[in-house]
Amino acid sequence: MILTIENILxxxxxxxxxxxxxxxxxxRFGVPTLLLFLTIGMIAGSDGLAGIKFNNPKVAxxxxxxxxxxxxxxxxxxxxxxxxxxxxxxxxxxxxLGVLLTAVSxxxxxxxxxxFTIYESLLLGSIVSSTDAAAVFSILRSKxxxxxxxxxxxxxxxSGSNDPMAYVxxxxxxxxxxxxDQGLLSILPMFFLQMILGAAAxxxxxxxxxYIINNLKLGFEGLYPVLVIALxxxxxxxxxxxxxxxxxxxxxxxxxxxxxxxxxxxxxxKMYDGLAWLMQIILFLTLGLLVFPSQVMPFMGVGLLIxxxxxxxxxxxxxxxxxIPFKMKLQRRFFISWVGLRGxxxxxxxxxxxxxxxxxxxxxxxxxxxxxxxSVLLQGTSLSLVAKWLKVDLPEGExxxxxxDLFISNSPKMVMQExxxxxxxxxxxxxxxxxxxxxxxxxxMIKRNDHFITPDGSTVIEAHDILVVLTDKEEDFDQVxxxxxxxxxxxx
Numbered sequence: 447m448i449l450t451i452e453n454i455l456x457x458x459x460x461x462x463x464x465x466x467x468x469x470x471x472x473x474r475f476g477v478p479t480l481l482l483f484l485t486i487g488m489i490a491g492s493d494g495l496a497g498i499k500f501n502n503p504k505v506a507x508x509x510x511x512x513x514x515x516x517x518x519x520x521x522x523x524x525x526x527x528x529x530x531x532x533x534x535x536x537x538x539x540x541x542x543l544g545v546l547l548t549a550v551s552x553x554x555x556x557x558x559x560x561x562f563t564i565y566e567s568l569l570l571g572s573i574v575s576s577t578d579a580a581a582v583f584s585i586l587r588s589k590x591x592x593x594x595x596x597x598x599x600x601x602x603x604x605s606g607s608n609d610p611m612a613y614v615x616x617x618x619x620x621x622x623x624x625x626x627d628q629g630l631l632s633i634l635p636m637f638f639l640q641m642i643l644g645a646a647a648x649x650x651x652x653x654x655x656x657y658i659i660n661n662l663k664l665g666f667e668g669l670y671p672v673l674v675i676a677l678x679x680x681x682x683x684x685x686x687x688x689x690x691x692x693x694x695x696x697x698x699x700x701x702x703x704x705x706x707x708x709x710x711x712x713x714x715x716k717m718y719d720g721l722a723w724l725m726q727i728i729l730f731l732t733l734g735l736l737v738f739p740s741q742v743m744p745f746m747g748v749g750l751l752i753x754x755x756x757x758x759x760x761x762x763x764x765x766x767x768x769x770i771p772f773k774m775k776l777q778r779r780f781f782i783s784w785v786g787l788r789g790x791x792x793x794x795x796x797x798x799x800x801x802x803x804x805x806x807x808x809x810x811x812x813x814x815x816x817x818x819x820x821s822v823l824l825q826g827t828s829l830s831l832v833a834k835w836l837k838v839d840l841p842e843g844e845x846x847x848x849x850x851d852l853f854i855s856n857s858p859k860m861v862m863q864e865x866x867x868x869x870x871x872x873x874x875x876x877x878x879x880x881x882x883x884x885x886x887x888x889x890x891m892i893k894r895n896d897h898f899i900t901p902d903g904s905t906v907i908e909a910h911d912i913l914v915v916l917t918d919k920e921e922d923f924d925q926v927x928x929x930x931x932x933x934x935x936x937x938x
Contacts, residue, residue: 481819502736506736510733511794514794520700527701537604548761552755552760565619576605578789593838614637644692644693647690648702659677660879670714730789730790757786787825796811874907875908881929892905
């Protein structure tokens with residue numbers, strides 16, 4: 447079947463509907479939903495039942511980059527700084543040194559095993575060197591795996607922040623493969639420029655985005671998530687045009703925004719949760735369509751050897767070396783080593799050699815695809831069992847509820863009290879979003895001049911306002927009172 451304007455929406459929506467329905471039921475059988483999306487794409491592709499003709503790496507790469515923007519940004523918004531701060535060093539080391547060690551060790555193995563040149567081997571190692579944020583986020587959350595200590599934030603921080611490192615390594619070694627007269631040292635300036643500019647731009651755009659979101663009066667709640675999408679793409683594209691790492695920039699920008707008080711923050715978070723899932727489905731379906739199973743089969747042998755080496759040697763070696771400076775139980779190190787899922791990101795990065803037209807690009811792509819499938823199939827289906835075997839999981843019923851979970855939940859507030867704003871209240875003239883209220887407290891209504899108004903984050907507090915404050919528990923009013931420096935009067 448040839449895609450046309452007339453049938454592309456129908457085919458796309460049907461594939462999306464099938465993916466959602468089957469994805470809901472697949473978790474009962476322990477099958478990762480992302481692998482299912484990929485399989486549906488393959489069945490619908492040229493070698494599958496539907497026979498959809500799709501063989502355009504440039505389009506697939508574009509869809510992949512757009513999808514990764516949403517996935518990484520959503521992961522950054524969900525990252526709680528208070529939870530991440532204690533394990534920040536471990537996460538950063540794993541997402542930088544760990545990725546480099548994985549790329550180099552796997553590259554050396556590929557060089558020994560195949561007829562690839564050393565730079566081609568290191569390029570292949572770089573493509574599959576990072577853990578996949580979409581795979582890690584979706585599997586940990588869909589399976590509701592509760593882990594001891596700081597394991598989960600460590601894994602999510604690593605998977606959300608290591609794609610930029612893998613991207614830089616991929617581009618660097620691709621440059622060496624294309625320009626064989628250049629030496630290894632020639633890529634170092636580009637490497638440091640990408641990382642430094644990416645980090646600085648991410649933080650700078652985060653501050654700018656917060657100011658724009660909280661001070662731009664749009665008039666409609668639904669426009670604020672759209673505004674954030676625009677800011678996300680501006681952050682990525684502007685950083686990239688300056689020579690920085692756009693993926694690193696949007697992740698840092700999102701982490702900053704996710705830990706600030708924003709107008710309509712709950713709406714923004716919920717929308718990005720849905721969009722991240724949509725982009726994961728679209729990304730895996732697209733990559734499934736791009737793959738020709740008949741072309742993957744000849745490389746299954748070498749692909750399996752490389753995949754097993756990555757899972758059982760390269761990844762554990764990188765993790766154990768990276769975590770040497772830190773005190774951590776052996777079981778936790780083994781579990782971090784096992785959660786080295788490769789998903790859609792390596793397949794997206796594998797399109798760069800295809801577009802560049804280098805020798806053995808097709809072979810690389812098919813090997814990378816096989817590695818991603820085996821990783822999700824083997825590691826993704828066994829995370830719960832391995833966690834129990836290593837005794838790093840929490841007992842049933844002791845799942846930790848994060849601040850993000852509480853913030854986006856729809857649980858009703860159980861306690862209501864009034865706050866009368868006096869003439870000397872420090873909150874007068876301030877927007878609600880800047881008051882610093884606890885996450886569990888909301889101002890549901892304001893009585894002003896005998897009229898009731900429904901406030902939002904941009905509403906400015908005025909003298910003699912009566913604020914109707916709802917919270918989950920009585921103790922929260924102590925923090926509300928300290929934010930306002932006002933006496934709180936209980937509603938009778």
